[in-house]
Amino acid sequence: IAEPVGSCTDLSATIMQPLKDLFPAWRVAPLSVLIDPRRVHSALRTKHPRLHEDATYILKTQLREADQIVLTKADLLAAPEREELLAYLAGEFPGARPTHLSALTGEGVDTWLESVLEDTTGGLRITAVDYERYAQGEAVLGWLNAAADLRWIGGLQADWEEFAVSFFELLQRSFVAAATEVGHVKLLVACPGGRLLANLTSLEGPVKLQVEGGLDRLTARMTANARVQLPPQQLEQVFRGALRQAAYGRVAATMKAFHCLSPGRPVPTYRYGAVV
Numbered sequence: 001i002a003e004p005v006g007s008c009t010d011l012s013a014t015i016m017q018p019l020k021d022l023f024p025a026w027r028v029a030p031l032s033v034l035i036d037p038r039r040v041h042s043a044l045r046t047k048h049p050r051l052h053e054d055a056t057y058i059l060k061t062q063l064r065e066a067d068q069i070v071l072t073k074a075d076l077l078a079a080p081e082r083e084e085l086l087a088y089l090a091g092e093f094p095g096a097r098p099t100h101l102s103a104l105t106g107e108g109v110d111t112w113l114e115s116v117l118e119d120t121t122g123g124l125r126i127t128a129v130d131y132e133r134y135a136q137g138e139a140v141l142g143w144l145n146a147a148a149d150l151r152w153i154g155g156l157q158a159d160w161e162e163f164a165v166s167f168f169e170l171l172q173r174s175f176v177a178a179a180t181e182v183g184h185v186k187l188l189v190a191c192p193g194g195r196l197l198a199n200l201t202s203l204e205g206p207v208k209l210q211v212e213g214g215l216d217r218l219t220a221r222m223t224a225n226a227r228v229q230l231p232p233q234q235l236e237q238v239f240r241g242a243l244r245q246a247a248y249g250r251v252a253a254t255m256k257a258f259h260c261l262s263p264g265r266p267v268p269t270y271r272y273g274a275v276v
Contacts, residue, residue: 002062003034003184008138009061009129010268016123017272028122030067032112033096037073038202040085042181044092050181050203052229054137057130063089065127066096067119070112075102095125126275135265141183142235144226147257148243150189152218154250160189160215164198167246168207174238175228176203183227191217222253236260 002011011031020028043051043059051059063069069089074082082100089098099115101108152158164187175182187198194213228235239260247253 001032001034002066009058009065009134010127010266010271011062012065012123012275013126013129013271013273014268017126017274017276018270020123020276021272027120029116030097030119030122030124031065032068032070032116033062033066034070034072035063035089036201037071037077037081037085038204040071040088042202045088050179050229052137052140052181054133055140055181055183055229056137057133058137061127061129061134063093063096065125066093067122067124068112068115069093069096069098071098071100073102073104074100074107075105124275126272131266138263138266140229141227141263142230142232142260143263144224144228144232144235144239144260145257146222146224146239146255146259148222149254149256150220150222150247151252151254152220152250153252158216158218158220159250160191160196160220161209161211163246163251164189164196164209165207167242168198168200170242170245171238172200172203172207174242175230178230178234178238181229183229185226185228186224188223189215189220190223191215191220193217232260232262 002008016028016031019026039059043049043056049056071082071085071089077085086098086100089096099108099112101112103109168185168187171185182200182203185200187196189196189198191214194211194215196215197210197212199208224239226235226239230238243253
C-alpha cells in the first residue's frame, strides 16, 4: 500500500518483482496506491500546482505503476463528484483499477480488502523512472520525525484536543505564509487509557482529529511525522515555533527525539526491468 505525497516510487520494479522472483512461494497482492481527492485537484488537475514539479512527477509515477488506485476520504464527496474523479483517474492512469473508500465511515473498505486478498497478481507493470527527477523530487520535501514528553501545566484539567488543534492550525498558517505545500503532518498524543490522532494533508480546511479512549491525564507522549515542501532547517524552525506557541502557558514539552532532514538519492538494491 502506498500513500502518495510526492515521495517513494518505483515499488513494482524494486520490491514487487524481486519478491516474486526470489520468494516464489509468496503471494504478492496488488499494489494499491491511495490518493486524497484534494490532492487530485491540487496536484493533478490544476495548471499551477503548489507541489514542486519533480515531486508531482513522483506522485504521477506512483499512480502509473499502481495495480489499484484507491480514492480515499469518499465521505467528503457527493456521489456524482466521486464518480467523476474515478472516471478521471481511470482515464489518466489506464490499467490501474480505480476504487474508493472512506476510512472514517468504513465505506468501500471491505470491498477493497476482499479484492486485495483474493488477487495474487500484484506488480503487473513496471514504469520507466528518471532517477535524477526522482532524487530532486525527494529532496524538495523536508522530512521530520519528533517525539516528546508532554506535561499539562495550565490547570487541573488537561485539554489535549485543544492543544493539538492549536498546534496544527499554527503549522497550517505558517505553511500558507511560506507558500509551500504539505505532503502530510501526522501527530499522535497518547496517554494511559487513550490517544489522539491528528492529520494535516492540506493547506485548506479544518484540522482532522480522532480520539480513542480517555484523555484526562496530565502527562502524555507526543509523536510527530511530517513531509513538507520546505528545506529541513526551515521546517524545523516552523515546527518548533508552532509547538512553542501552542504550548505556551499550558504545556511543558521535553523533546526526546528529533530528526529533520532531506532524503538522500534513492539507490535500490534490486531493480528489475521486466515483470516476473
